[in-house]
Amino acid sequence: MSSAATTAAAVTTSTLASGRSQDRDLRSLAFLGALWFSLFFGVAVLFALIVDTAISGAPRFDSALFTQYTQTFDPERAEALAATGRDPKDLSAAYTGFRSGIVGSIILMITTALLAIPLGVSAAVYLEEFASKTSRFSKVVEVNLQNLAAVPAVIYGMLAATLMAVVGVQRGIAIGGAVALALLILPVVIITTREALRSVPDEIRQGSLALGATVWQTTWRQTLPSAVPGISTGTILGLSRAIGEAAPLVMIGFGAINFAPEFPFVTSKIEAFPLEIFNAASDSKEVVQQAASAGIIVLLAMILGMNAVAIIIRNKFQRSW
Amino acid sequence: MTALTQPGPPSGAGPAPVLTARPRPGEAVIKACLMTAAAASVLVTAGILFAVVEPALEFFSRVPAGEFFTSDTDSPYAVYPLIVGTLLTTAIALTVAVPIGLGAAMYLSEYASKRARKWLKPTVELLAGVPSVVYGFFGVFFVIPVVLQGWLGLGISAYNPLGGGLVLGVMIIPTVASLAEDSLSAVPLALRQGSLAMGANRMQTTLRVVFPAALSGIAASAVLGISRAVGETMIVLMVCGSIKNMSLNPGEGHETMTGTIARTALGESPVESTEYKYLFAVALLLFAITFVMNMVSIAIVRRFRQAY
Amino acid sequence: GDSSAEEDGSGAGAGDLDTSVTGEVAVDGSSTVYPMTTAAQELMTLDGSPIQVSVGQSGTGGGFEVFCAGETDISNASRPIKDDEEVPVCEENGVEYTELQVAVDALTVVVHPDLAVDCLTVDELIALFGPKSKAENWQDINPEFPDQEITGFIPGADSGTYDYMAADVVADESETLRNDFESSEDDNVLVNGVSGTPGAVGFFGYTYFEENADKLKALEIDSGDGCVAPSAETAQDGSYTPLARPLFIYVSNKSYTEKPAVAEFVDYYVANLETVATGAGFIALNETDYAATKDALAGIGG
Amino acid sequence: METFHLNVYYGGFHAVHDINLTFGKNEITALIGPSGCGKSTVLRCLNRMNDLVPGARVEGEISYHGQNIYAKGVDPIAVRQHIGMVFQKPNPFPKSIYDNIAYGPRVIGMKVDNMDDLVEEALRGAALWDEVKDKLKQSAYGLSGGQQQRLCIARTIATKPDVILMDEPCSALDPIATSKVEDLMLQLRDDYTIIVVTHNMQQAARVSDRTAFFTAKPDETTGNRTGLLVEFDRTKRLFSNPADQRTEDYISGRFG
Amino acid sequence: METFHLNVYYGGFHAVHDINLTFGKNEITALIGPSGCGKSTVLRCLNRMNDLVPGARVEGEISYHGQNIYAKGVDPIAVRQHIGMVFQKPNPFPKSIYDNIAYGPRVIGMKVDNMDDLVEEALRGAALWDEVKDKLKQSAYGLSGGQQQRLCIARTIATKPDVILMDEPCSALDPIATSKVEDLMLQLRDDYTIIVVTHNMQQAARVSDRTAFFTAKPDETTGNRTGLLVEFDRTKRLFSNPADQRTEDYISGRFG
């Protein structure tokens, strides 16, 4: 036995069964703690945000929040108006609601989805299933998409505003906002759809093509159906982002609206929920700020709900081939 | 060359099947539609350029460039103070987002089990889904008055880039974490095994082998974070203030590039006014900055992908 | 769209409203007047009118810009239209209008509640907000004031409130104020800024102060006859000078005559002026001023 | 079916060199050879599946019923309808067993009187009917690997092709499943021309009528290994009495 | 170093069954057997690298200097500091050659008087010094595959372990590099106990003192293949005169 081995043997008995793992020494634990902190810092902030906002919005979790339009009358003076036969609850800022914003955001979301999903999925299908990966066109589109994904949301608003001016439609109508939001989430939809398509194994495509199916038949009947969970996950996440966006809508001239949009909704003036919250948060009356807090909780519930649905779809339905 | 000397096997005879190309008009139309959709994304970029460049040029034809590229806060069109505001906010946001995003990425890629990752990752990503109006509200009514002025007792203004940068940083944590995690996970398992087999612990393996190997991807994630931070609007509009300010003190109010754009747009200046055109000059600069940042990030990612 | 307000002039309310009139009304302008016009709209909707009124708040100046471009029917204003800059634009575009005073306001100068300053003279106001002011510390204004850094939160340059302070109070020929203060069209940003920053000062409409009286301290103003606090009474009786000011709506004559919805809304607004003003927290007009407003309204149709 | 001077390139890489082969009607032809010698490449050329590989280029001629399938104006889709293919890994579609079979006839627009009959016929043809007849509506993913592979064969014969190409159809299967698929191949020989790539010499010996042995020769300068055909003969003769030393080395296990 | 009744499970799958082996000090022991019989699994257990495989479970005992390395309180990291490992594919760190060597001593907190000397010693020990002494600061990725593998060996011996485990250390190398690594193994035998997994029977015969032959037996009901030890003996004896028929079949190439 060599000397090296002897030393090793001696060392062995002393350190092998130290009873403490070196993964559990002080520095490792501190490091792990830092990683945990990083992981949960953001979530903790989100939690603080929700709790703080929920507490300030607590007095306003009522149905008026959904059923009433914006109301500005000072609560005390609204009471005084009861004498004239009007119900103060329909005037008082203490009962202000987000009806127009919620309705508007739903219209916006549906219109956005109708614009962005077909366009985005088609583009993704072309890039994944039809275009040659090495073609110049694909490369240009690829880089272009990455860039579009990083373009600030306000700039999409400016683009949509210009488009609307060119077409000559009124500012502040639903379609303008939907165009801005659809453009905003288009890269997200395309990128996630491509990922979903890419995760469908080539064997499935080859199996279909070898039977004499065309590329489109293969895509439509095999690849796309298999990619649906992935596509819906990406689309829902994209839409949940769109529903919370305010900046591009500011550029479109979305303002305060206290009436129901008329059919067909796309050409009607509407208000968006996040912008209405922004306005309420800017109001100097405390009761309105409470309503803004309550509105934020509602908006967050909508968005977190959509995220949860997306995650569940991804984790449950996405086939791992 | 080959030993093909034997008589051939019975070769196929019989009715020759029709193999000539059948026209498939439906297929062609569909393909054309799909291609148009793909090309539309390029049109969007062209549209952005058209929508932004034309009014920006109009602006420069009315206002000398010297009144735009100046640090003179008396010039209504000075852009340098806006850049200072944007820089301060971005720097603070990155100070939050890069270490925390990287930490989260390291946990997810090096420590979390596959099952845990499936739920933890979307949880972290939730932060990017929270509307920026909500972050702005939180910044104005909680972070600045309660945390910064209250708990920390800082004598700062009610609107400032310090608070704005902090909430913005939280918002871009997932952006940084996501790309950083991709690049950490791309480090081959063999390197980790090599390190662990030598008796290194997990922390050493993570910090000394995996981290350096993924460094370029992590750099790319930070650059992407910059372009996100520079482009964010509602948070800076609500939290950072509105003074054209060349001071580097993040506790004072500062106007930023996106802040100017949104504030002026909220003011509904008529479309033909110089003030309105000014927005597009700022937007053009903003677009250029995010474009360059993004290209840098793509270039870095390309390089590191080639490494393995 | 014939209104009975002209005939009986009593401003009785719901009974005068013709709920069969439909249409859209576009309003923009002063953020000071915004709550009042919105209140009028809400009251009218509550009384059964299906008219769709959209109200913007881009500031008096911003409002006039779109109003004179013919894009809105009504412009809220916290100062009169400017003869030199805005009137020519309206004329050029053929927009004829009628000015209707709807309320009085006491422009209120507020400070952080902990600041030991209670009253300012007009000269001190100029030293504080004037375009040439370089005052960084309250002691630069008056050595008796506390040693405290000044942070300012003032309305944006598009606002009538800014214009009023610049042109009618500070009265510098540039008609501007200093540019190193935070500025916003959004008055709540100012409320929050002043209440949240030690040593801060700002100014805005009386309504905003009244709603936040617990967080802010309003300064008295000394225009030579001693310190006067802003209030409904001092504004109405004229003792709160030079900061008491009229609030207006400007109505496009063409819209009024051609769009029944606009006429219906304006008539309703004026008929219910006192309810609307007090409901939204404004200082109502005294009898003489109200009569003048009704006369002006009657003049549009004729 | 014949190939004349078939050369295939992947980008600049010369994958197979000058292959001349004649596949017998209603015979099973086996392609054997070490890994990377281009067996799959040749097979994929035979129904133009190689068109789908980016950068692949084919030179030479492949004649099918006297027509060059690489001629201008030939529709690769039509080619694939006549020349079916079965892959190494069973690749059923994520659909029911029934729909897996019905898919092919539907997409190629085959005139079908009764789809149920066609499905039954194809499944019987693939010796799978008895095993699955009670669960036609269930997902194909519930079948075992061997059943899945036979389902893929059934799917292929449902479109009534003429030639069936198989690329190592048993390499992902266990011995029992393998023998079932081999039995099926022998049975199909009566109606179809079958060309099969295999790594398993015993299999080639067991099922094929003729065998083509390929090898790969490294280029002296670049080191790129280009596949070429060494020997093509009746299977019995090739295994018992190979003409080429390399063939003998390979089948005796001395090399590869 | 010995194993007693070693059983390894991956989740519910029984990968190796009841292995009893004694590795001789300053000897080279080769583990051979067909693919999937659990050679790598056994090797990974010897320095507790299997702890890193999710779902892996080890039963039985592995005694190292009289201590059971799977006993409670034993730090797997400490175990790995004494029992080094070299992998199939060279896996140098993306650092300089120097830093690759210095990494181990640094992370385990070894007291080092002069790191330069230690690096030279390790590189000399791995017969690599002359080839790289002029480019110590250059990236290890610039080396050839064989050099990289010897660098990995150098990296391992820099931490002065006692036992070195090697999992098919030459399977990714060309013949010349292989022979260099084999020479190195023989040279290292003087100072280290070496356990090597190899697919190459010639290699086992050339370098090892003892050989353990494993095979995999399918379970009758589930068909899962569980690895077991067939024969363990002096290499010469095992190759010239195997006691078990399965060993003979394997080494004569008749099976596997």
Ligand SMILES: Nc1ncnc2c1ncn2[C@@H]1O[C@H](COP(=O)(O)OP(=O)(O)OP(=O)(O)O)[C@@H](O)[C@H]1O
């Ligand atoms: N899509 C491709 N792109 C580039 N080269 C390819 C591609 N497919 C195969 N090759 C190359 O062509 C050569 C022949 O490959 P092929 O798959 O035909 O071999 P094979 O004989 O089927 O091998 P195996 O027995 O491993 O399946 C190989 O060198 C391979 O690397």
Ligand SMILES: Nc1ncnc2c1ncn2[C@@H]1O[C@H](COP(=O)(O)OP(=O)(O)OP(=O)(O)O)[C@@H](O)[C@H]1O
């Ligand atoms: N991480 C793992 N998870 C689950 N099963 C595994 C894992 N690693 C190996 N196995 C299984 O354990 C058995 C033994 O694998 P092992 O890698 O030890 O075999 P081997 O003899 O090294 O084979 P080879 O010669 O191919 O390297 C195999 O059936 C394998 O599929």
Ligand SMILES: [Mg+2]
């Ligand atoms: Mg192959």
Ligand SMILES: [Mg+2]
């Ligand atoms: Mg192995």
Ligand SMILES: O=P([O-])([O-])[O-]
């Ligand atoms: O918004 P203003 O009333 O100040 O114009």
